[in-house]
Amino acid sequence: MFKKNRHGIQIKTSEQLGKMRAAGLVVGRTLEMLRDSARPGMTPLDLDALAEKAIRDEGAVPSFKGYQGFPATICASVNDEVVHGIPTDQRPLRDGDIISIDCGAILDGWHGDSAITIAIGEADPRLTELMRVTEEAMWRGIAALTVGAHLSDVGAEVERYVRSQGRYGIPPEYGGHGIGTEMHMDPWVANHGKPGRGPRLEAGMCFAIEPMVNLGTERTRVLADDWTVVTVDGKPSAHFEHSVAVTEDGPWVLTALDGGESRLGRRPDGQITSEGTAGH
Structure with a gap:
């Protein structure tokens, strides 16, 4: 049985969260392998083959392959490609x-x-800084996923941090989403906006938090393949994402190998460590 609240957001039991954690670890380990493998001379298709083998070797199935016709296991977006690169x-x-x-x-x-x-x-150092800002913005958004907070608090924290770091573009039409028995579920999670709006967060909700930040303006367009999103000004973009569960003890980062411990004070099993407080 899959419980939903009055806003149609799926609420997971502790057992179901454990299963999501197992799926999240498959993804986390695959991405770490790809991080270690990527080097000059490889192609995105080489990385895709490595990813599919890693996922299937763990008894899992790639979520993306065949999703609405997408032909690959990973989205690989290079330089000015924002998301959904084939x-x-x-x-x-x-x-x-x-x-x-x-x-x-x-x-x-x-x-x-x-x-x-x-x-x-x-x-280029400007790209290194772009990546740092985008990843930190993701963690600021994740930290907002606490019981009783509002959904819009996530996007408000993402935007607040990015704006504090310089003149970057946040594409307004792209954001995160609910996740569980489907890859994309209600609600949509904006990377911008004012706090204190939208549904209140409950334990058992799960979201994919994924800021996309451009080195130039926020404007994007979709290429003729109907998938690849690129910046209009041709400047690079960065993208970071984690799947996260809301718990009574704070956010549990299901796709982080350490569960969020290094950033949020969470052990891999979702419990709070003595050194940190979840969500801060």
């Missing part, structure tokens, strides 16, 4: 590129979804 072998990765890798897996009927942006070789 992996190909047409252009090898070069020293100085950045690539956003978005990955999802289904295990025992439950989904995990996460993304990282990595530098290939030595990246």
Whole structure:
């Protein structure tokens, strides 16, 4: 049975959260393998093959492959590609590129979804800073996922941090989402807005928090493949994402190998450590 609250948001039991954690770990381990593997001369299609093998070797199924016709296991978005890039072998990765890798897996009927942006070789310091800002914005949003908070608090924290760091673009039409028995579920989670609005958060809710931040303006367009989103001004973009459960003790990062311990004071099993307080 899958319980939903009055806003139609799925509420998971502790047992179901355990299954989501298992799916999340498949994704987390796959992304760490891809981070270690990516190098100049490889193609996004090479990374896609590695990801599919890793996911299937763990008894899971790639979430993305075949989803609304998407042809690959990962989304691989290079430089000015914001999200949803289709992996190909047409252009090898070069020293100085950045690539956003978005990955999802289904295990025992439950989904995990996460993304990282990595530098290939030595990246321009401006790109390194773009990646740092985007990842930190994600963690600021994750920390807002506490029982009793409002959903819009997440986007407010993401936007507040990004705006405090310089002139970056936050594409308003892209954001996070609920996750559970489906990869994309209600509600949509904006990366901008005012706090104190929308549904109140309850233990057992799960969300994919995923800021996308552009080095230039917020404006984007979709290429002729009907998937790949690029910046209009041709400037690079970064993307980070984690799947997160709301618990009575604070957010539990299901796709982080340490459960969020290093950033939120959570052990991998979701319990709070003595050194930290979840959500802060």
